[in-house]
Amino acid sequence: NKVDSSLTVAQVLKTYYTPQGGKLSLARVWQGTLTDGMSLNGVRAGGLYHMLGQQHQSTHEVSAGDIVAIGRLEGIKTSDILVSNGGKSKVELPKAEALAPVYALAIAPEKRKDEVKLSGALTKLLEEDPSLAWEQHGDTNEIILWGQGDIHLKVALDRLKRKYNLPMTTHLPQVAYKETIRKTATSHGRYKHQSGGHGQFGDVYLDIKPLDRGEGFDFSETIVGGVVPRQYIPGVETGVREYLTHGPLGFPVVDVAVTLTNGSYHSVDSSEQAFKQAARLAMTDGMPKCQPVLLEPVMVIEVCAPTEFTSKVLQLVTGRRGQILGYEALADWSGWDCVSGYLPQAEMHDFIVELRSLTLGIGFFNWKYDHLQEVPGKLAKTVLATVGNG
Structure with a gap:
């Protein structure tokens, strides 16, 4: 696209963090003259350096075609296009897309006190290398570092x-197992x-029944005659939800419907907290009868x-x-095949290592979460013996 020739245009190729100078953005100047102190995308260049x-x-100054390190461009990342009019002009340049990560380790600082520094260090690490990624897993609470x-x-x-100065310990990421039920049951809990x-x-009396895969959780009530007063019903739902975090x-339990059908209360001694405890007792009594899987x-x-x-990949x-x-x-890759399929997360850890070994180092794959499926009986016993309630 046509760009105003009076503008300076550059593109960040790489980001570095140095012990002395802080952040450096290695950039190529595509058009115009770049001077120290110039405002690029609204951020002032804090020094220009040949590396x-x-x-x-x-x-002090570089021209189109030069590659230069620019100091202190906060908020600017690798592949960003820098324009001297504050980024108001839309400039399109070819970008090197970072590869999606395919290999993961769970990490933790060797020293507990270093946990507060870890997030900032990982953010800088990812700025320097966009083909890395990290997350704090919502189910397992582990910090997962992803790479190639x-x-x-x-x-x-x-x-x-x-x-x-952050030495880390590593281990294989935990698989985020869930559980559900196969059968319906009625349960009773009195606190x-x-x-x-x-x-x-x-x-309380509860009906517990399975839902189709992917439907989540549903709570309902069929109370008549005020046997459980309205103000206590939220406490029942809270008790059920708390129980379902650890079946x-x-x-965590998924794809379950729970209905409050009956109960009783005391005009003085009943409270929302008491009904929450009663619901937990009812779930503890009823869930094992529902054939959990x-x-x-x-x-x-x-x-x-x-x-x-291809046959080896299959x-x-x-x-x-x-x-x-x-x-x-x-498509557009002569002599290449693409195999699609489903793969359990538990089998994914070193998949890329074996794939590269089988394909002389050039095979690659991508993935995304799709669904939950029941673990086969024998394997389920092994998993439960090592990481479940046994």
């Missing part, structure tokens, strides 16, 4: 230790507690490799409890 190995040679393979993460962890003064009393197998997350994957390796996927959905020629 000669580890040495930084200060300069085992060696890539090894290098990243070494940089955390060297540059930020009665006396400890001087007013007591605590709540009494009979030891994992273990669920595991399953990813949909696309595995791409030269055609001569074996790799099926050998890890995967399900093949099909394969076809990879």
